[in-house]
Amino acid sequence: MSEEQRDRTVEEHRAAVLDGLRPTPAADLDPAEALGLVLAEPVASRVDVPAFDNAAMDGYALHAADLDGPRDLRVVDDVPAGRVPAAAVAPGHAVRVMTGAPVPEGTAAVVPVERTDGGERRVRVHAPPAPGAHVRRRAEDVAAGAVVLAPGAVVTPPVVGLLHAVGRTAVRVHRRPRVVVLSTGAELAPAGAALAPGRIHDANGPMLLAAAREAGADAVLGPVVPDRPGAVRAALEPHLADADLVVTSAGVSAGAHDVVKADLAGAGVVFTRVAMQPGRPQGCGRLGERGVPVVTLPGNPVSALVSWHLFARPAVRRLLGLPDALGPVRRAVLAAPLVSPPGRRQYVRAVVAPAAEGPPAAHPGSHLLGALARSDGLVVVPEDVTALPEGAVVDVLLVRDDAS
Numbered sequence: 182m183s184e185e186q187r188d189r190t191v192e193e194h195r196a197a198v199l200d201g202l203r204p205t206p207a208a209d210l211d212p213a214e215a216l217g218l219v220l221a222e223p224v225a226s227r228v229d230v231p232a233f234d235n236a237a238m239d240g241y242a243l244h245a246a247d248l249d250g251p252r253d254l255r256v257v258d259d260v261p262a263g264r265v266p267a268a269a270v271a272p273g274h275a276v277r278v279m280t281g282a283p284v285p286e287g288t289a290a291v292v293p294v295e296r297t298d299g300g301e302r303r304v305r306v307h308a309p310p311a312p313g314a315h316v317r318r319r320a321e322d323v324a325a326g327a328v329v330l331a332p333g334a335v336v337t338p339p340v341v342g343l344l345h346a347v348g349r350t351a352v353r354v355h356r357r358p359r360v361v362v363l364s365t366g367a368e369l370a371p372a373g374a375a376l377a378p379g380r381i382h383d384a385n386g387p388m389l390l391a392a393a394r395e396a397g398a399d400a401v402l403g404p405v406v407p408d409r410p411g412a413v414r415a416a417l418e419p420h421l422a423d424a425d426l427v428v429t430s431a432g433v434s435a436g437a438h439d440v441v442k443a444d445l446a447g448a449g450v451v452f453t454r455v456a457m458q459p460g461r462p463q464g465c466g467r468l469g470e471r472g473v474p475v476v477t478l479p480g481n482p483v484s485a486l487v488s489w490h491l492f493a494r495p496a497v498r499r500l501l502g503l504p505d506a507l508g509p510v511r512r513a514v515l516a517a518p519l520v521s522p523p524g525r526r527q528y529v530r531a532v533v534a535p536a537a538e539g540p541p542a543a544h545p546g547s548h549l550l551g552a553l554a555r556s557d558g559l560v561v562v563p564e565d566v567t568a569l570p571e572g573a574v575v576d577v578l579l580v581r582d583d584a585s
Contacts, residue, residue, distance in 0.1 A: 188456035189463075191491060191526055197451070198465045198476055198492045204502035205425055208356040212344040215336040217397050218354035219502035224330040227348035229320035236278040237315040238293045241304055245289035246272035248309045256304050258285065275304050284316055291315035323347060333502065357399040358425035358500035362389045363416055365406040365432040365441055366480065384550060385430040385485050389478075392489050393428065396497040406440065408432070413444035421469035425500055428493050431480025434462040441477050450475050456564060458525045459484035463492070482550050487528045487559060490580050511558070513577045519569045521562040530556035533577055557581040 189197070207221035236242065247254060254275040260266050266285035270276050276285050284291065290310040298305040323329055329347055334340065336354060344352055364386035372382045386402050393400035406416045417427060432441030433452055442452050442464065450466030464477035476496060478488040495505035513533055521527040530553055558577040562569065569575065 188454045194455045202499045204355040207353045209351045212341045215354045220334045221353045223328045225328050226323045229325050230323040233283045236291045240291045240293040241275040242278050242284045242288040244272045355502040360393045360398040360400040360426045361420045361424045363403045363429045367408040369405045398497050427475045430478045430485045433477045456525045458527045460488040509579045511577045515573045518571050526564050527562040529560040531560045533558045
């Protein structure tokens with residue numbers, strides 16, 4: 182069998198989709214606006230963190246001479262957070278301090294208020310602290326000039342806090358990729374529209390739009406493309422100047438009205454078959470002068486979403502600068518038997534339920550969008566396996582963030 186006739190493996194098609202993809206250009210964003218994005222350069226601190234010696238607890242700052250046993254001390258100052266102490270602390274004296282307040286010069290430790298009588302003019306220290314206790318020293322966390330984040334780090338809520346703590350009001354990250362989603366098919370109508378005979382509501386477009394946004398893309402949904410020659414190219418033309426990725430669904434097989442294949446086969450997109458089920462017909466390539474990456478998915482909703490997870494989502498992640506791995510894989514026990522066609526890798530949508538003992542159970546689904554909406558994983562059946570009994574241990578590719 183020739184290379185052209187042989188079905189691609191899943192890995193071969195994923196490699197073709199990802200070939201030449203690079204992270205998007207970098208942009209400077211407010212740290213909070215960069216949430217979920219990937220740093221394009223190292224971040225160095227502009228300040229010491231903490232910027233000064235401060236109290237880690239509400240209590241009293243003590244001199245080293247007063248740490249050897251219980252004693253009564255004179256309280257000479259009261260320092261809330263945000264106020265600078267008036268003078269150094271001396272032997273026989275204490276300074277009341279609040280959490281985060283600067284400690285006076287000469288402070289050897291802070292005794293928590295719970296270990297005192299809480300006095301305001303004089304304080305009885307019942308259990309003196311160890312030297313250095315409850316004092317956060319200047320630059321203890323980060324020194325000015327130190328690199329605190331490397332390129333490739335993901336901006337998370339703690340990272341946003343760190344960026345502000347080290348004085349950064351902007352951070353250079355790979356911007357969100359601009360993804361254009363197109364559905365094709367004369368039978369499609371928008372949700373809410375009255376359905377004439379033979380028409381159905383478009384589920385693929387909104388589903389893939391949501392999947393692209395969930396993956397971190399700045400995604401837009403184009404109009405439904407009719408089954409008319411030239412319609413796909415016409416719908417894409419306005420987006421080719423600034424899109425980072427185009428994802429289409431339907432029209433990629435060998436039917437007489439498969440307009441995606443008819444329009445794009447001679448324009449830089451290669452259509453092929455992949456040894457998998459569902460989702461055997463696939464395509465990918467580049468369009469236009471900018472060489473915009475294109476991933477063409479099948480039209481069946483289950484095939485489209487399975488193909489999204491295997492091919493398009495890794496492309497979005499690579500554009501973001503993230504690892505293009507498929508996602509976590511969990512071992513599970515089949516709750517029902519499965520059959521699979523020889524020579525194709527099957528991906529069976531399933532609900533993964535935790536077990537009291539041993540691995541979780543995978544309950545395979547057999548219907549379309551109803552089962553798809555309830556699924557949180559795909560049971561992976563290898564190409565050389567045609568049947569699996571109930572109780573077999575299988576790999577499950579998790580496809581929902583809350584499923585891991």
